[in-house]
Amino acid sequence: GSGRHSLIAALAARVGRGIACIDCHRLPRAGKLMAAALRQELFRALLRGCVPVVSGLEAADPADAEGQDVIKQTLRSHPGPVCIRAAPEASLPLDPGFVTAMLPSLNESERAAFWHEALERAALPVADVDALAARYRVGPGVIEQVIAQVVSRRNHEGVSPDDDAGSQLEEVSAQHIATRLSHIATHxxxxxxxxxxxxxxxxxxxxxxxxxxxxxxxxxxxxxxxxxxxxxxxxxxxxxxxxxxxxxxxxxxxxxxxxxxxxxxxxxxxxxxxxxxxxxxxxxxxxxxxxxxxxxxxxxxxxxxxxxxxxxxxxxxxxxxxxxxxxxxxxxxxxxxxxxxxxxxxxxxxxxxxxxxxxxxFPFPDEDMRVRLWAAHIPAEAPVAGDFDFLDLARRFPLSGGYIRNSTLRAAFLAAQENRPLGQEHLLRAIALEYRELGKLSTSGRME
Structure with missing residues (x-):
């Protein structure tokens, strides 16, 4: 979203050329095999009269010196311009003498100014534009995509032009980030x-x-x-x-x-x-x-x-x-x-x-901390039978916070099964079960 693709496309258009995108992540990883596949893709771009735009070149193994040399030779021998998209920190197999165009990311104030300009063009009312700029460090391309998607949604749903679009922009911006993370992370x-x-x-x-x-x-x-x-x-x-x-x-x-x-x-x-x-x-x-x-x-x-x-x-x-x-x-x-x-x-x-x-x-909880942990894990809504002696539990059972959580939940299910309010006896039984499952015969040992 920093504008690399748009810049290359604009430059190519000035000389009457289109662009052909080549993603090296879809090519073989080994240096020689990547070079051979890249050579074919460059030749196809040449036949179509397009400027090749290569991305993912950093995927080539930097430790494979011979493979790196073959890739350099492939790029060197192409009879025409080649544009390469990469992150600033990427290590690329290129001969010296290439032209670098660094597109810096926008700082928060610059992002806010672009949001204001793009929203004004789209006639979208937003009360707190600065919050969007502070939350999402996206480039102009993504900002334009988000606004276009929100405009399309509002037109489809028949939303009044005067209604604030902040929540919709927030939702679509978050979806852009979630899509990029969903295959490698859990929300x-x-x-x-x-x-x-x-x-x-x-x-x-x-x-x-x-x-x-x-x-x-x-x-x-x-x-x-x-x-x-x-x-x-x-x-x-x-x-x-x-x-x-x-x-x-x-x-x-x-x-x-x-x-x-x-x-x-x-x-x-x-x-x-x-x-x-x-x-x-x-x-x-x-x-x-x-x-x-x-x-x-x-x-x-x-x-x-x-x-x-x-x-x-x-x-x-x-x-x-x-x-x-x-x-x-x-x-x-x-x-x-x-x-x-x-x-x-x-x-x-x-x-x-x-x-x-x-x-x-994060230290193992001492006695005072264990008292607080026991108290924190009993919900106010839970029906209880009498007062709990958390101090006694903290003194007798050196448990970490994770086992205290497990024990309180286990005790709640024991009480629910008996159709009785949660009591001290349920906590003691749950603790004994936790120790037994870990193969500990004594309930005085430390559990972490």
Missing amino acids: VRRLARWEQVALPEDVIDSIREFVARISHRKTVYEKWGFDAKMTTSRGLTALFYGPPGTGKSMVAGLIARELGLDLYRIDLARIVSKWIGETEKNLAEVFDAAEDGQVVILFDEADSLFAKRTEVKSSVDRYANLEVNYLLQRLDTFEGVGILTTNLEGSIDQAFKRRMSLRLH
């Missing part, structure tokens, strides 16, 4: 609230400070001039680490709720691919969509993807290290909000830790 709709979280005060202070940093980015970067000073690490990323069940993923949802943003949990099984370059392509889609839609992306159990680089003993090690190197480079240019969670901080590569805006340890 998390149930987000935690502050009253559901029981953490030490210093951890809560760090979370509030992190939320404030996100809320005031426009002030700091644009109004106070830090935009020109900070060339990398402009995004906000957090690493949450600690034992299982201590609330790391829950707090990610809490942050999304506080910011009024959507939360997407990245499905690592769908991100990682056995095909060379495919993992990097999937990661690029995640980071790009997260930036454009200002959504919070959550990498749960992140150690499987952000693990330490290893000594190269095989091609598997080499490609795994390439993925880590790509992530490091992309985090440097990332301008969105990302959260990583892990149970094993030591497994995360040290270079990732240096790039984190916040590193926060």
Whole structure:
């Protein structure tokens, strides 16, 4: 949506030519095979008298020096202009001497000005245009698409021209981002609230400070001039680490709720691919969509993807290290909000830790925190039999927040099955069942 396609099409039209789009992601991954397929596509474009527009060239394996040379030769030998679309950080197999046209992304003020101009042309009334510009970091192309789709919908539904279109624009803009993320991430709709979280005060202070940093980015970067000073690490990323069940993923949802943003949990099984370059392509889609839609992306159990680089003993090690190197480079240019969670901080590569805006340890809950967790997990609507002794439960059973949640829910089903109000005995029975399922004979051991 930054206008690359429109710019190339306009330039080609000035000399009476059309364009032929070639997506290298649809070609074989191996360098020589990609070069052969690319040569055929370029020849077809030549026969049609079109200017070839090549995208996805970064999918070629950068470690395959011979394959890279063959691709360079293929592009060099084409008897005509070739346009290549790529992200600024992409590493491309090109000979020196090519012409670069950098299309910078719009800052928030520039996006707001374009929204105002495009909405005025479409005669769409919107009360809070600045909110759209702040929420969606999309380019002019996407803005035009969104407005056109909303206009078409309003005409079809017979909406009054005077009715505010803000909610419709918000809905369609969110759909554009969701479409890009849906095949590699899950939209998390149930987000935690502050009253559901029981953490030490210093951890809560760090979370509030992190939320404030996100809320005031426009002030700091644009109004106070830090935009020109900070060339990398402009995004906000957090690493949450600690034992299982201590609330790391829950707090990610809490942050999304506080910011009024959507939360997407990245499905690592769908991100990682056995095909060379495919993992990097999937990661690029995640980071790009997260930036454009200002959504919070959550990498749960992140150690499987952000693990330490290893000594190269095989091609598997080499490609795994390439993925880590790509992530490091992309985090440097990332301008969105990302959260990583892990149970094993030591497994995360040290270079990732240096790039984190916040590193926060989630401790195993102490006795006071466990009392608060027990109380927080009993809904006010639940029928209860007498008072609960949460202090006794906290003293006797060293459970993490995850097991306390499981126990309260299990106790509720036990009470419902007996058609009785929820009582202390149900909680005790549920705890005993949790310990038994984990093969623990004693109920005094720590469960995390």
